[in-house]
Amino acid sequence: MAYCPKCGVEVESNRNRCPLCKFPIPNLKDDNSETKQRFPAAKNIYETSFKKVRNRVYYSLVIIIFSVIVVLTGMNFKYETKIVNYFISSFVAAFFYITFCIGFFKFMVNLTGVTITSALFVYSISVINNATGWYSKFALPIIAVVFIDAVFAYKLYLMNKNKNRIIYIPVVVLIFLVFLSLGTDLVIQFAKNEELKITWSLFTSIGGLATILIILGIYHKTPEKIKYTLKKRFHI
């Protein structure tokens, strides 16, 4: 029989650490003690069932997309119209979007993949359209803003993911939207007037930040000290 000297509890004889406090348990090599595992080495049911469904969905979509691309490429040889090129470019992008969004890789790899796909997709559209000016002025900087903003929101989510989801997920989404509106506004103003100026995003940011403060304030409750000061200063 093996015991944890710190907790004073008996533990399974095949354990080399206490399951409660992780304190090392000396190996007494007691031949009479049971060494059977009480639980099997468990499989993850979520992993097995989720992966099966995911692969089925992914390969079905890939077959459909590639069939459409083949048909469209054939049409392109015959007609060579802009609209067919738009479709081909969209379906190629759809293939990469699905690959990155279906969860084969880790979040950061997926996010980077989606960003690069977006940048190339928008560039291909601008090339088909013979107008690449707006791409470097507007599209590329806005894609970069979305990427940086998403990374920031993701880090914020990781920091708070063990807290109440009903509160923290809306807060993280609102923070993402506030920074997105600010970034987009700055990109547009810089492209138009060549100066960094905040215009309409000021209102969306104030609204968003106020909502965040209200949600967090209600959730955490305003501290007694602030309540006291508010009451004193604004009493009627």
Place this chain on the structure above:
Amino acid sequence: MRGNEKWYKLDNAGKMYPSITTTEMSTVFRLSFILKEIIDRERLQMALDKVIERFPYFRVNMHRGMFWYYFDYTEQKLMIEQEEYFPCMFLKYKKKNFPFRVVYYENRLAVEFSHSITDGTGALVFLKTLLCEYVEPDITKREVIEMVKNIGEAEVHGEWENSFEKFYKKGAPFPDKNKRALQLNLKRVPKGEYYAIKGILESEDIKKCSERYKCTITQFLLALYFEALIEYFKNGKKRKGRIVINTLVNLRRIFPSDTMKNFFGSIAPEIDTRLGEYTREEIIGYIKNYMKLMINEKNFLKAISRNVSSEKNIFVRLMPLLLKNLFMPVLYNVVGEAGYTTSFSSMGDIKFPNDVIDKIDHAEFFPPPSYGNIIRTGIIASNGKTTIIFGKLTKNTTLEMLFFRKIRKENIRVKIETNIQ
């Protein structure tokens, strides 16, 4: 599902569970018996084939209606499975599978039931009947004992009843709304994993100890659990506040019911750490008085009233199932689990016929995994051993360490087993 009808409605508590079930929050609980010998698969399958006929209300598949889910009779054969997944894992019962499974591993015989079909008592009756049939197939040689069904007889009317509706009193007031409680914000394990820390104690030791404090075993363990939680929050970063333990109550002990469907309620004893320090005697005194005040017919009529009347509301009834599935998880999280710090469920001391008890080492009860209450506790006693299981979606063991160290300080021997590798 009697006479010509081959389907039946879900009971009032069961209706909520299919809508809130996810791969992570399976709403599946496990009851098991550890035998003194290795399980014989073929013998167990034979016993199950006979026993399932006695429980026609469990021989069902779940289907989608326009407004609610319902159970429909199935001719499918229920096969026993060798344990390969974590306990209490997701059951695909909405896809033409049984809403429960029978699993075995070495000398463990277990049933895992979705809460949509029955509660701990219903599952226990099924498992006890299965075990008795497995150990002694000759019914004439077996001692008759409560909570074991005679498989030679047909089921009785009371086993089918929806006791919530039967005891519902129109016009009865609702219970007070839950206020927010302190939460155990611990790092979660990946989806599909579930861990358990099991403590095995001698029932006699714990009985003597609770007698010393002039309380019942449940009250004593609940008091120790409160103490462990107080210490946990005191040592952590978390501010002070209300520690609430959702304590489940078998309503069959209060209302005359033989139902095999869900029929349970809960009380929520709480300790507010903003009010200062608590001694053990204070906590036990509070729990004893609280239980006396809350565990009675009139108080539970309020909870039944809330369950049944909200479901009788014409707008709720006419809401399509798709919308119910969207709203229920949010409601459950906000109104239900946010009001509790953890939960505590005691199945009591399980009795067996004399020829069966010799074959059993001890029993286990694994509470269902949950997002809101990341650690839950299940207690069951059998054959002189009490098992306390902390079922959890985290690998953090601080709370269990505090709890079992308190038990050891009372000079009660504890053996710890776990599936954390």
